[in-house]
Amino acid sequence: MSTWGILGCGTIANEMAETFIKMGHEIYGVSNRTLEKAEKFAETYGVKHVFKTYEEMLADEKIDIIYIATPHSRHYENMKQAVKAGKHVLCEKAITVNAAQLEEVLKLAEKKHVVVREAMTISHMPLYKKLKERIKEGAIGKTKMVQVNFGSNKGYDSTNRFFALEAAGGALLDIGVYATSFARTFLSEIPNTILTTVEYLETGADEQSGIIMKNTKGEMVVMCLTLRAKQPKRGVVTGDKGYIEVYEYPRACKATITNTETGEVEIVEAGKTEDALKYEVEAMEAAVGGEYSDDNPEITRDTMKILTSVKTQWGMKYPFE
Template sequence: MSTWGILGCGTIANEMAATFQKMGHEIYGVANRTPEKAEKFADKYGVKHVFETYEEMLADENIDIIYVATPHSMHYENMKQAVNAGKHILCEKAITVNVAQLEEVLELAEEKGVVVREAMTISHMPLYKKLKERIKEGAIGNTKMVQVNFGSNKGYDSTQRFFALEAAGGALLDIGVYATAFARTFLSEMPNTILTTVEYLETGADEQSGIIMKNTKGEMVVMCLTLRAKQPKRGVVTGDKGYIEVYEYPRACKATITNTATGEVETVEAGKTEDALKYEVEAMEAAIEGNLEDDCQIITKDTMRILTSIKTQWGMKYPFE
């Protein structure tokens, strides 16, 4: 069994640590920029080693995989250090802030012979594999359009990283990464046309946006994102014979397929929402063993290409880019 180290002790790291406990996985070590927080984290989850620095954790030869749960503005540097130390990486989303960062990390990982994967739930939930199988079987005919929304109302605070430009805050990378990954999952190829408009926060980060995409097959995407207005997490995949509806799509275990000719509704279920992070861990370990073939890397790369293209059109840059 692989040995894991965790970098960062925020909300998602706590959720992952609870998942490890549920799976019977031991967490070998943890590091955090605030050592006191790491100590509390270790006490809570029975972590064996608390490292004072990230460098100290990377130097420990007993660790095989680093789970990177820091803010996404730090992922690029964190991953480069881990890859250079010969560690495999499971990194939270958004995996980087632009495609150039991602390509550099993946090229370095290939040189070092380590696996780097994004902890994107949509790429690992069993439901999506089943839905793609139903599409191949002709359940909705030829795919025509994907509509996907994500809106959260976090309560505006310019000091929080969600809204701070210097922390790569804004709707696009914080929540748009989910919507984009959902859309790309159901497209037969990358979009080659992207149209978009944006409204900015007072901090200069993006508050909300509308995005329309199309590929050479004529498949289209309509996407709406906002940080200060709640929307249902709803994804719809429409074909010429029917449509798929998925609610709470980031960790969905249930969807419906409606036949537009007959009105018949099929319910498709697979996996469990509460096991979302467990699927990520299992896939990561299988990938390291060479026992996994999935489209996670394709979705990760294309999602970051799309997000980078959108941000470039806006002319928005983070201060550290």
Template sequence: MNTWGILGCGTIANEMAETFQKMGRVIYGVSSRTPEKTVKFAEKYGIKHVYQTYEEMLEDEKIDIVYIATPHSMHYENMIKAVKAGKHVLCEKAITVNEAQLNEVMALAEEKGVVVREAMTISHMPLYKKLKERIREGAIGKLKMVQVNFGSNKGYDSASRFFALEAAGGALLDIGVYAASFARTFLSEAPNTILTTVEFLETGADEQSGIIMKNTKGEMAVMCLTLRAKQPKRGVVSGDKGYIEVYEYPRACRAAITNTETGEVETVEAGKTEDALKYEVEAMEGCAAGDYEDDCQEITRDVMKILTSVKTQWGMKYPFE
């Protein structure tokens, strides 16, 4: 049984801790930037080991896997320390803020013989494995186009990490990582052409954008992102014989496949939305044990390459880069 330590005590860390409880599992230790929060978190979830610093947690040889739930502006620094300490890492998205950071972390992980994975729900929901099988079986014919939206209306606050450039705020890394992961999941290869336009906030972070991608096989993807207007979380995967529709795609368990020749609609179901983080835990532990393989790391690398290309075209740079 793997021993887990959690870094961070925010919303997603609480959700992960609740997942461990549902699985009948014990979290070994926890640390965060705020000692008072760490103690309350530990009391809430029955965690026995509370560390005053992240470094102290990493020194504990009993911890096998570290779950990183800090803001994404801190992921690179946190992961480098964890990997150097010989820990496997499950890190929240966006896993880093640029491709260079990710490449460095992955190279170090390979050197140290540990596994680093992004906690991207799309890479772990059983529905996507089933949909890719249906595509291979010819359900939509030849893949042509992926369209994917994500829009949140968070209420503007220039001091919020969602909008602050110094915190790597903006739509691209906060919600665009989901849209890009959805698109890359279905594209048969990474894009080699990326076009984009953007509207910036007064903070210098990106408020909304349009992104068009194409690969060498002529498959295209169109992404629409915004932080100040609600959009349905809708993904459409279109082929020359049909199309797939997925709503609430980050944690989807149901999709519809429409045959455009007959009009017939097939409903595809797999997994449970409420078990999204459970699938991440199981996959992480399987990889740490060396008996689980998937394309999560390839998708993570390709998505970060896409996001970095987009950000570079915009001329947007975070102050700490």
């Protein structure tokens, strides 16, 4: 069993800590910008060591894997430090703010012989493996189009990181990473054509956008993202013989496949929504042990290339880029 250190004590870190406890995993150490918050986190989840600084945690040779749960504007620097220290990394999404940052981290990880993965539930939910198997078996025929939405309606606060440009806020990286990962999961290759339009917040971050993509196989994607208008988290994968429909797709355990020739509807179920983070932990530990192979690295890489292309078309840059 691997020894884990956690960086960051926000909402998702608390959720991950609860997952570790359910799995019977011990959390070896935690570090946070605010020491008091780290101490409270350690008390709540029985964490053995509270490190005053991130550097202090990275210097502990007993730690194998660092789980990074800081805001995504800090992921690049956090991952580089961990990889340079010889630690494996499971990093929350979006894994970086642009493709160049990710490539630099991955090259460094290859040099240091460590594993870097994105904590993207879509990569690990058992449902998606089963759906891809059904597609290979011809359940929807030839894949033609993916339609995917994600919309949140967060209380607007220009100082909140979700809306602040200096914190890489906006819909694209906060929620668009899920929609893009879903779409790329069902495409046979990365899109080479991307068309997009955007509406900005007064902070300069993106509030909502429409994105259309196509690859050389003629497979298309239509994506809608909103940060101040709720949408159903709905993904549809359409083929020439049927379509797959998935609701609440980030942690989905159920989908339907409709045969458009016969009208027959097949219900596909796999995994449990409440075990979403457990699947991430299991996949990460297996990858570190060299016993597991999936498409998480490829999906992560392509997703970041797509998001970077979209942002470049908009002409939007974060102040620290």
